[in-house]
Amino acid sequence: MYIGSVGEHGLHQMVFDVVGRAVNEVLAGRAGAVEVTLTSDGGVRVADDGPGMPVEAAGDTGAPGLETLLGRMHPGAEPRGRHAVATSLFGTGPCVTNALSSRLTAQVRRAGVHWVQEYARGVALAPPVGAGSTTASGTTITFWPDTDIFEATEHSFTALAERFRELAFLNRRLDISLTDERPSSAPRSTRFLFPGGARDFVAFLDAGAGAPVHPDVIGFEREDPRIAGTIEVALRWNDTREVRLRSYVNSTPTPQGGTHTVGFRDGLAAAINTHARERRLLAEATADLGVDRISDGLTAVVSVKLDRPEFSGATLGTLDGAAVRTGVAETVRAHLGTWLKRHPEQAAAVIGRILRKRSPEGGH
Incomplete structure (x- = not known):
C-alpha cells in the first residue's frame, strides 16, 4: 500500500502526502505559510497561501493541475532534489490520500477565481466549478479518511506536531501551524518556525x-x-x-x-x-x-x-x-x-x- 498501513502510521501518511505539496510551495518561495487543522467533524484541512494549484478547467497548462494531482497517479507529482521535501512514500502526492478518503474537497483561489471540486473515494463528483471571484490566492484541501478502510481515524496531534516541528527545524523558511478543533480534546494550536535551523x-x-x-x-x-x-x-x-x-x-x-x-x-x-x-x-x-x-x-x-x-x-x-x-x-x-x-x-x-x-x- 502506498501509505504503508491501514493503522495510525498510514493515517498520518495521508496527511503528509497532502502537506508535502503545500510545504514545497513555501520552500520554493511561492507561499508564506501552511496551516493544518484537525476539524471538529474528523477531517483534516491543509491550506497554503501560494498561487493556487493549476486548474485544467481554467486552461492552465504546463504543470500537473488539480484533477491530475488528485485523480490519478502522476510520476512527477512530488518535486525532488535538495530544494524540496519528499513526504510521500513513493512520490505520488495527494492522489493516494484522495483515493483513501470517503470524501475530499479541494478549493483553489487562483487568478481571481475561487474554484471548488468535490470527490468521493477518489472519484470526482463533477468538474471544478467557479464559485465566485476572490482577491486571495492559495489551495485548501480537506479530506475525511474512509472508515471502511482504516482501523481507526483519530489523528494524533502529538505525532503530527513532531513531524511538522522536525520539518521546520530542517527548513528555516518553513512556517507551519497545527490546530486541533476536535471536541474530544481541548482546542489547541501550535506554530513551528525556527530561523536558527x-x-x-x-x-x-x-x-x-x-x-x-x-x-x-x-x-x-x-x-x-x-x-x-x-x-x-x-x-x-x-x-x-x-x-x-x-x-x-x-x-x-x-x-x-x-x-x-x-x-x-x-x-x-x-x-x-x-x-x-x-x-x-x-x-x-x-x-x-x-x-x-x-x-x-x-x-x-x-x-x-x-x-x-x-x-x-x-x-x-x-x-x-x-x-x-x-x-x-x-x-x-x-x-x-x-x-x-x-x-x-x-x-x-x-x-x-x-x-x-x-x-x-x-x-x-
Whole structure:
C-alpha cells in the first residue's frame, strides 16, 4: 500500500502526502505559510497561501493541475532534489490520500477565481466549478479518511506536531501551524518556525538532558559541489553519557545513518584530536581519543540536502556515496576545528570532560 498501513502510521501518511505539496510551495518561495487543522467533524484541512494549484478547467497548462494531482497517479507529482521535501512514500502526492478518503474537497483561489471540486473515494463528483471571484490566492484541501478502510481515524496531534516541528527545524523558511478543533480534546494550536535551523533543533533536543558542558550550540552549513548539495550540522555536549544523533537526507530521517553520519564521526574525531594535540593535552605517545569516547553526552543533528541522493536498500534508511562521507568529514573537521580555536574556554571544557571520562575499555 502506498501509505504503508491501514493503522495510525498510514493515517498520518495521508496527511503528509497532502502537506508535502503545500510545504514545497513555501520552500520554493511561492507561499508564506501552511496551516493544518484537525476539524471538529474528523477531517483534516491543509491550506497554503501560494498561487493556487493549476486548474485544467481554467486552461492552465504546463504543470500537473488539480484533477491530475488528485485523480490519478502522476510520476512527477512530488518535486525532488535538495530544494524540496519528499513526504510521500513513493512520490505520488495527494492522489493516494484522495483515493483513501470517503470524501475530499479541494478549493483553489487562483487568478481571481475561487474554484471548488468535490470527490468521493477518489472519484470526482463533477468538474471544478467557479464559485465566485476572490482577491486571495492559495489551495485548501480537506479530506475525511474512509472508515471502511482504516482501523481507526483519530489523528494524533502529538505525532503530527513532531513531524511538522522536525520539518521546520530542517527548513528555516518553513512556517507551519497545527490546530486541533476536535471536541474530544481541548482546542489547541501550535506554530513551528525556527530561523536558527539545526542549532534550534539541538537546543530543543537538549532541553532537560542535563547541564550543557558549553553554552554555545555549535553550528555550520556549507554547500559542497562534490556532492551536489549542502551540509548542515549542529552539536553540543552536555553532562550525560547519552548520545543523541539525528540524521536526515532531504529532510527525511535516516534511522540507520549512512555515509553522512560516518563522515560526521570522522570529522568529529579529527577535529577533537587535532585540537587536543595542538594544546598538548595528549602526550605524543598516547593514542588518539576514540570517537565513542568523544561522543559521550553529545547531541547532534546532521542534515544533508542532495540533488541525487543514493541509498543502500529499498527502504531509504541508509545513505550511500563515498563523496558524502568525505564532504561531511572535511566540513566538520574544518568548522569544528575553527570553533575550538576561537572559543578556547569552551573548547577546554569540552576536551577536559572527554579526558575525564573513562574509555569503553575502562582506561582513561
